[in-house]
Amino acid sequence: MFQLPLNSVTAFAVKPSPLVAFVTVIVIGVVGFYSLHFSFRSAAPLDALHSHHIFLSSSSNVTISNYLHALTVHPHLAGTKPASLTARYVLNHFTGLGFRTRTSRHPALLSYPVRSSLAAHFSDGTNVEFRLREGEEEGEEEGEVVAPYHAYSPSGKVWAAAVFVNYGREEDFRLLAAAGVQVAGCVAMARSGGGVGRGTVVEAAERHGAAAVMVFGEGDTWSKGFERGHVMRGGIGDPLSPGWGGVDGGESLGLDDSEVLKRFPKIPSMPLSAEAAERILASLGGPPLPLDWRGTLKSSNVRNVGPGPTILNFTYQGEMKVATIENVFGIIKGREESDRYVLLGNHRDAWTYGAVDPNSGTAALLDIARRYSILLRLGWTPRRTIILCSWDAEEFGMIGSTEWVEQNLLNLRSKAVAYLNVDCAVQGPGFFAGSTPQLDDLLLDVIKRVKDPDSEGTTIYQNWAAGGGRSNIQRLGRVDSDFAPFVLHAGIPSIDVYYGRDYPVYHTAFDSYNWMTEYGDPFFQRHVAVTGIWGLLALRLADDSIIPFNYLSYVDQLQVYNNTLSNLVDKRVSLHPLTTSIQEFASAAKEANNESKKLRLLENSDHFVDMKMRALNDRLMLTEKGFLDVDGLILSLFEINALIVAVVFGPPRDQESKLEFFPGIADSMSGMVKMSEKERVAAIQHEIWRVSRAIQRAASALRGDLT
Numbered sequence: 036m037f038q039l040p041l042n043s044v045t046a047f048a049v050k051p052s053p054l055v056a057f058v059t060v061i062v063i064g065v066v067g068f069y070s071l072h073f074s075f076r077s078a079a080p081l082d083a084l085h086s087h088h089i090f091l092s093s094s095s096n097v098t099i100s101n102y103l104h105a106l107t108v109h110p111h112l113a114g115t116k117p118a119s120l121t122a123r124y125v126l127n128h129f130t131g132l133g134f135r136t137r138t139s140r141h142p143a144l145l146s147y148p149v150r151s152s153l154a155a156h157f158s159d160g161t162n163v164e165f166r167l168r169e170g171e172e173e174g175e176e177e178g179e180v181v182a183p184y185h186a187y188s189p190s191g192k193v194w195a196a197a198v199f200v201n202y203g204r205e206e207d208f209r210l211l212a213a214a215g216v217q218v219a220g221c222v223a224m225a226r227s228g229g230g231v232g233r234g235t236v237v238e239a240a241e242r243h244g245a246a247a248v249m250v251f252g253e254g255d256t257w258s259k260g261f262e263r264g265h266v267m268r269g270g271i272g273d274p275l276s277p278g279w280g281g282v283d284g285g286e287s288l289g290l291d292d293s294e295v296l297k298r299f300p301k302i303p304s305m306p307l308s309a310e311a312a313e314r315i316l317a318s319l320g321g322p323p324l325p326l327d328w329r330g331t332l333k334s335s336n337v338r339n340v341g342p343g344p345t346i347l348n349f350t351y352q353g354e355m356k357v358a359t360i361e362n363v364f365g366i367i368k369g370r371e372e373s374d375r376y377v378l379l380g381n382h383r384d385a386w387t388y389g390a391v392d393p394n395s396g397t398a399a400l401l402d403i404a405r406r407y408s409i410l411l412r413l414g415w416t417p418r419r420t421i422i423l424c425s426w427d428a429e430e431f432g433m434i435g436s437t438e439w440v441e442q443n444l445l446n447l448r449s450k451a452v453a454y455l456n457v458d459c460a461v462q463g464p465g466f467f468a469g470s471t472p473q474l475d476d477l478l479l480d481v482i483k484r485v486k487d488p489d490s491e492g493t494t495i496y497q498n499w500a501a502g503g504g505r506s507n508i509q510r511l512g513r514v515d516s517d518f519a520p521f522v523l524h525a526g527i528p529s530i531d532v533y534y535g536r537d538y539p540v541y542h543t544a545f546d547s548y549n550w551m552t553e554y555g556d557p558f559f560q561r562h563v564a565v566t567g568i569w570g571l572l573a574l575r576l577a578d579d580s581i582i583p584f585n586y587l588s589y590v591d592q593l594q595v596y597n598n599t600l601s602n603l604v605d606k607r608v609s610l611h612p613l614t615t616s617i618q619e620f621a622s623a624a625k626e627a628n629n630e631s632k633k634l635r636l637l638e639n640s641d642h643f644v645d646m647k648m649r650a651l652n653d654r655l656m657l658t659e660k661g662f663l664d665v666d667g668l669i670l671s672l673f674e675i676n677a678l679i680v681a682v683v684f685g686p687p688r689d690q691e692s693k694l695e696f697f698p699g700i701a702d703s704m705s706g707m708v709k710m711s712e713k714e715r716v717a718a719i720q721h722e723i724w725r726v727s728r729a730i731q732r733a734a735s736a737l738r739g740d741l742t
């Protein structure tokens with residue numbers, strides 16, 4: 036019975052020309068028609084193994100490129116008319132494929148520019164008024180792309196000397212202070228990168244007394260680009276509904292509420308093109324550029340850090356507005372365990388055209404939907420429910436996903452198996468992935484089955500493993516995409532994958548379909564690869580009778596963290612609690628793996644085995660929640676958003692922290708928090724106990740035993 040569909044669909048995979056694509060659309064139609072008849076005649080469903088095979092062989096770079104083109108015709112900034120048209124486009128796509136759909140709407144505080152200006156007054160008496168736009172892209176209507184700005188920057192007028200602050204890290208400000216350079220009262224010029232986010236740079240400049248901040252990218256081919264972005268602080272989500280899902284008619288804080296105010300910077304800031312920035316920097320006097328700042332700066336004309344003699348006249352006027360944002364969902368209901376959810380998510384809103392960020396991911400999501408619908412027509416139904424999520428307003432601080440997670444927290448914590456995120460699916464060559472560790476094995480398994488788009492005849496795994504394999508997997512403690520509320524607030528095992536990094540047109544008006552076809556992915560084969568990985572990950576999580584989590588990888592990761600930590604902490608601090616809890620977790624993980632092996636041998640035997648599998652799966656899902664701590668991070672010290680309650684992964688507030696994990700421990704060690712030696716040892720020890728208790732909670736959850 037599978038013969039016909041398998042062959043016809045396989046043929047689809049390798050033929051990319053538009054004509055053949057057209058023919059294959061017809062073939063698919065016919066297959067759909069046939070399979071409908073088959074399913075009437077025979078009740079035998081398409082099994083998971085066959086359906087996963089068909090999924091892999093039903094890729095098409097043609098459909099993906101069409102979706103991307105349709106999504107990126109106009110810029111679609113969250114809260115604008117074109118943004119709601121993209122929501123409609125995604126919704127219609129899901130509906131057209133026969134999926135159940137849902138839309139969640141949330142009021143959210145967004146921020147837009149009204150007007151801005153920047154003029155430089157050079158010491159020789161000349162004045163330059165800079166044009167604060169990229170210039171129109173081919174085919175762009177005048178002013179279609181939003182003017183460069185930092186969302187949530189306050190309005191302001193600043194007349195002050197320019198000073199160069201490198202990346203705007205604490206260490207950069209220290210170097211300046213050592214050279215006797217006054218940053219206070221000046222316009223700080225910072226280049227983006229250096230491992231610090233835009234919001235952090237503005238916050239640091241504000242702390243050092245700067246009057247305003249300009250953040251610019253590196254100058255090369257794209258030196259006319261302005262990197263838009265938000266500068267909200269203290270976590271994620273709508274500032275007017277911190278900790279709860281914002282809904283129409285629901286509680287909403289006022290704009291003058293202190294909780295709201297503390298999330299906005301006090302000094303105005305703006306992105307600047309590299310071209311304009313270098314012109315200003317090249318005119319500075321004062322002490323010479325420190326040696327190690329020079330190496331990474333593209334322009335050799337910049338020799339001094341200032342401040343002045345060049346004076347900048349910077350004005351910015353913005354407005355904040357409550358707009359309705361829309362998340363769109365496509366739902367495939369599971370057959371056996373419809374109350375267990377596997378979520379695939381990508382945001383849809385973009386600063387400009389968004390061909391890379393984020394619609395390369397949206398195009399992949401829509402193609403996964405297309406490919407799943409082929410399987411459905413062939414008679415497959417997933418064991419668990421699959422939900423395709425299209426988020427809004429990610430660019431303003433993960434607002435769409437965060438509001439939805441907050442609103443659905445209890446159901447998600449108890450019923451979501453995993454969250455699979457893709458933001459910028461394709462930025463260029465090279466595969467990158469991050470995960471919570473129990474998903475490492477599944478990720479490696481899946482990339483063994485997907486072709487490397489940049490190397491004929493090999494799988495992604497083959498080339499990736501050669502470069503370090505498992506150790507290449509990043510962890511998800513960052514707060515820079517929609518996995519953040521899932522991992523850090525809901526404790527849901529998650530994965531994030533993408534191709535390429537550090538692409539030069541990030542958040543500029545040049546992030547267009549043309550850039551993608553010229554530089555990012557000319558044949559859309561990297562898109563095909565991401566689609567294959569993402570879609571297959573979800574199929575495995577939805578269909579495997581025992582959820583494919585291996586907690587031994589978690590144990591390995593915790594051991595590495597323990598060892599890193601042991602080299603950093605004071606000898607008076609004891610790591611013993613950590614060691615004991617990791618050992619306990621290790622034995623729970625081994626038991627769970629043994630049990631899963633045993634149950635797999637008995638699969639399909641009787642109802643009793645099904646119940647046991649369900650019980651094991653529940654424990655596998657619950658374990659990650661052990662790492663949540665209701666106390667959150669040390670709120671009083673850093674005023675961090677209480678939303679973040681994860682203790683293993685998570686962002687330390689101190690950018691100079693040597694720890695990228697155990698955020699509570701990292702912050703208790705931070706020099707930014709003033710305390711005596713004795714107090715510090717006690718604080719670190721307390722945080723170690725907190726992490727140890729979390730690991731113990733996870734171990735008991737995995738074991739499923741009460742004490």
Ligand SMILES: *[C@@H]1O[C@H](CO)[C@@H](O)[C@H](O)[C@H]1NC(C)=O
Nearest residue numbers: 152153154192194348349350
């Ligand atoms: C600064 O720029 C604004 C806006 O262009 C202008 O109105 C103002 O006069 C300028 N200030 C000075 C001192 O040149």
Ligand SMILES: *[C@@H]1O[C@H](CO)[C@@H](O)[C@H](O)[C@H]1NC(C)=O
Nearest residue numbers: 051096097100557558559560
């Ligand atoms: C699809 O891939 C083939 C083979 O790499 C290529 O020739 C074709 O141009 C691609 N189509 C698109 C739309 O990128």
Ligand SMILES: *[C@@H]1O[C@H](CO)[C@@H](O)[C@H](O)[C@H]1NC(C)=O
Nearest residue numbers: 594597598601610614617618
């Ligand atoms: C944690 O680190 C300490 C100090 O290096 C070491 O003695 C201990 O064995 C480590 N624990 C684990 C579980 O790796």
Ligand SMILES: *[C@@H]1O[C@H](CO)[C@@H](O)[C@H](O)[C@H]1NC(C)=O
Nearest residue numbers: 622623624625626627628629
């Ligand atoms: C797991 O199974 C192996 C081999 O069957 C056995 O040697 C080991 O003791 C078991 N471990 C646990 C923790 O149950």
